[in-house]
Amino acid sequence: MKRWLKKRKWLVLSLAAMTIIGAQTAAAAEGGMEAVGTKFGIWSGGKEVKTDKAPVLIDGSTYVPLRALGEALGKQVEWNEWTQSIRLKEMPKVAAVHEWKNPGTLVGSLKEGGLSGLVHLPGDPADVFYTLADRGPNGEFGKDKLRTFPNEAYVPRIYKIKAAGGTIEVLETIKLHLPAGKTDKFSKTAELTGLPNLEASDEVPYDGSGTKKLAYDPDGLDLEGIAYNPTDDTFWLSDEYRPSVLQVKRDGMVVGRYVPQGAKEQLVAAGAQTEIYDILPAVYAKRIPNRGFEGVTISPDGKYLYASIQSPMAVPDKKTGEASRNLRILKMDLAAKKVVGEYLYIAENADSFTNVKQKDVVISDLSALSTDVLLVDERDKNSGKEAQIKRIYRADFSAATNLLGTEHSDNLEKLTLAQIKEKGIVPAGKELIVDVAKLGYPHEKLEGLAVVDKHTIAVVNDNDFGVDGYDDQGQLKVNGNPTQMYLIQVGEELK
Incomplete structure (x- = not known):
């Protein structure tokens, strides 16, 4: 058995080298060599290997598609666009x-x-986690796609859960609230809501019928990420609305909300009761609506917080942002409560996939492995067999260019890959850890991400509370999409 495993590993690595050499040989076809397509089948383990391109013969040697054959032999194959390299690893598996x-x-x-x-x-035990839900059930009503909130009194919340024996059990529900003596403008209690903040820059909220406008809530939150600081036993949450990050005590009390410069004055004028600190770069106020901060994580030593914007921002405009691959990730010194870094993370190229738009390639969550290394959850909007980008990458920021306060921060979204290289900007290094779509993951939203141990990753999906739009009679539709956690084992140690 060991001899076969060694032989298989040698075969895959040889194929990788052969494919690279084959590309060079094919390029020399103009000098007299000729590539001829073949029709023979490739079999592994008694099953025929399906390939997107047929094998070819060049100068008497056969060249086969590396990805299909590598995966058939139990290898995960990654092409790194930035470094122009190929990596082969043992295929992760769903545990x-x-x-x-x-x-x-x-x-x-x-x-x-x-x-x-x-x-x-x-x-904590390996099967115990903390998670959170976003702004509550919401939908899009009618041809104008009015943003509806069927449960307008919904309170954003943190859950302590246990995932074992095929089930998720809620151990504790922690609802977010203001400090004692403070009253939320909309709820008229200390409890917060999931409603938009400001009329000037947020979606217009409607009730569940799509016929009645609701009031804005300057303290409302659309929560997307959760991190934990071991130095003071508090949670830090990411919010899409402003965008913002929030420090929250274990009981759900919001200690402070950190927003882009210039946003504090607007929120206070609207009646916000949260303690607000406007220390984030002002440019982050130009996030595309419903595409604010998504992922958040804290380094294991509790020193640094990282927050990722979900998709490229409207800099200088929405059209540019939607066409861009350039995502921003902020770094905050938690002791000083000061932003100390801004880095470029390059999303996958939608043109390399089928039925994927660049604006729909987003970051959904982060999980820190060390001070400078994070796991990044990158996904598209497809689900089931149509899903192509449901990936967890290892992102290394140790050699990445700090763009904070530089001229590049003002026009990052419009830069092409060639321009980024020309200007000497080094993005976070990317290495594929697991292609979750290859493991049969059925959901559109690969959302929550956590490291359980050195070989295990946990992910959860956002099922959008089962909301599935409205029918022809204007009634809200609800589907049966479940909330699930996948535990994934990876071959190489996470570090």
Whole structure:
């Protein structure tokens, strides 16, 4: 058996080298060599290997597609565009799938769900996690796609959960609230809501029928990520609205909200009761609506927080942002409460895939492995067999260019890959850890991401509370999409 494994590894590596050499040989066809397509089949383990391109003969040697054959032999194959290199690793595998089988009822037929972030605390059992839900059930009504909130009194919340035996059990529900003596403008209580903040820059909120406008809530939150700081036992959450990051105590009390420069004055004028600090770069206020901060994580030593914008921003305009691959990730010194870094993360090129738009290639979550190395959850909008980008990358920031306060920060979205190289900007290094779509992941939203141990990753999906639009009679539709956690084992140690 060991001899076969060694032989298989040698075969895959030889094929990688052969494919690279083959590309060079094919390029020399003009000098007299000729590439001829073949029709013979390739078999592995008694099954025929399906390839997107047929093998070819060049100067008497046969060249086969590396990715298809490598995967058939149990290898994960990665092409790195920036470094122009190929990596082969042992194929990760799904160790377990756990499902939230009995979510609580919110209103009507709507159930709890919408899990958008995930974190595993040091010292907790391997099957215990903290997660959070976003702004609550919401939909798009009518031809104008009015943003509706069928459960307008929904309170953003953190869940402590146990994932074991195929089920997700809620151990504790922690609802977010203001400090004692403070009253939320919309709820008229200390509890916060998931409603938009400002009329000038947010979506217009409507009730579940799509016929009545709701009031804005300057303290409202659309939560997407959760991190834990071991130095002071607090959670840090990411919010899409402003965008912002928030420090929250274990009981759900919001200690402070950190927003882009210039946003504090607007929120206070609108009646915000949260303690607000406007220390983030002003350019972040130019996020595309509903595309603010998505992922957030804290280094294991508690020194640094990283927050990722979901998709490129409207800099200088929305059209440029939607066509860009350039995503921003901020770094904050938690002791000083000061932003100390801004880095470029280059998303996958939508043109390399089928039925994928560049604006839909986004970051969904982060999970820190060390001070300078993070896991990054990158995904598209497709699901099931149509899904192509559901990937966890290892991103190394140790050699990345710090763009904070530089001229590049003002026009980052419009730069091409060639221009980035020309200007000497070094993005975060990317290395594929697991292609989750290859493991049969069925959901559109690969959302929450956490490291369980050196060989295990956990991910959860946001099922959007089961909201599936409106029917022809204007009634809200609810589907049966479940909330699930996938535990994935990887061959190489996470570090």
